[in-house]
Amino acid sequence: MQYASSIKVHDPGHSGVLVELHGEFDVACLWAFRRALRRATELREPTFVDVSGVTFMDTLCLRELAARDPAARVCRPSWQFELSVTACGLNETILILPDDDPGYEAVIAEACGCGRVRSGGGPTTALLLNEVRTGLPAGSSVDGEGSENVRKGAVFP
Numbered sequence: 001m002q003y004a005s006s007i008k009v010h011d012p013g014h015s016g017v018l019v020e021l022h023g024e025f026d027v028a029c030l031w032a033f034r035r036a037l038r039r040a041t042e043l044r045e046p047t048f049v050d051v052s053g054v055t056f057m058d059t060l061c062l063r064e065l066a067a068r069d070p071a072a073r074v075c076r077p078s079w080q081f082e083l084s085v086t087a088c089g090l091n092e093t094i095l096i097l098p099d100d101d102p103g104y105e106a107v108i109a110e111a112c113g114c115g116r117v118r119s120g121g122g123p124t125t126a127l128l129l130n131e132v133r134t135g136l137p138a139g140s141s142v143d144g145e146g147s148e149n150v151r152k153g154a155v156f157p
Contacts, residue, residue: 005029007036013110015103016046019072022053025061034064041071048097048107052076057084066093073097075104 005023017040025033040047049065049072051057057065062084065072074096077085085094097104 007033009036009040010107010111012043012045013107015106015110016048017043018048018050018107018111020050020053024056025054026056026058027060030060030064033061037064037068037072041068046103046107047072048104049074050076050108051081052078054078054081054084057081059088062088062090062094066090069093069095073101073103075099075101 005021005025008020008022010018010020019036019040037047037049047068051074055078057080065074074094076099077096082096085091
């Protein structure tokens with residue numbers, strides 16, 4: 001089954017928490033997006049949000065991300081993410097870390113289970129943990145320890 005978007009929240013390490021975003025983020029997945037960001041930032045550890053896989057993000061999701069700043073540090077923006085930020089006029093609100101930020105490099109190394117990251121390298125999808133997926137048919141369920149399956153269009157209490 002094809003997912004419109006996915007949020008991968010890694011287990012926290014000594015350097016912080018890594019959250020990876022892939023796909024399209026709009027009002028249909030706002031609830032899952034908000035919940036994942038809240039859970040990651042409530043750990044009181046540095047939270048790094050890798051947006052290299054984002055193909056679209058609407059104003060509501062961008063504002064949610066901006067509301068978490070500086071707790072959620074945005075890293076590795078795709079050109080589509082940068083375009084969305086610019087189109088929504090949030091260039092001054094959402095600050096993006098440089099690719100060689102030492103905090104980001106440390107958290108990515110921990111998430112991959114390696115002591116260091118090759119220059120220019122990032123994690124492989126096979127090594128990612130604790131997925132939150134959106135984009136499924138309505139009638140959602142939330143299950144597991146940090147692992148959630150959230151279906152698009154679902155209503156939650």
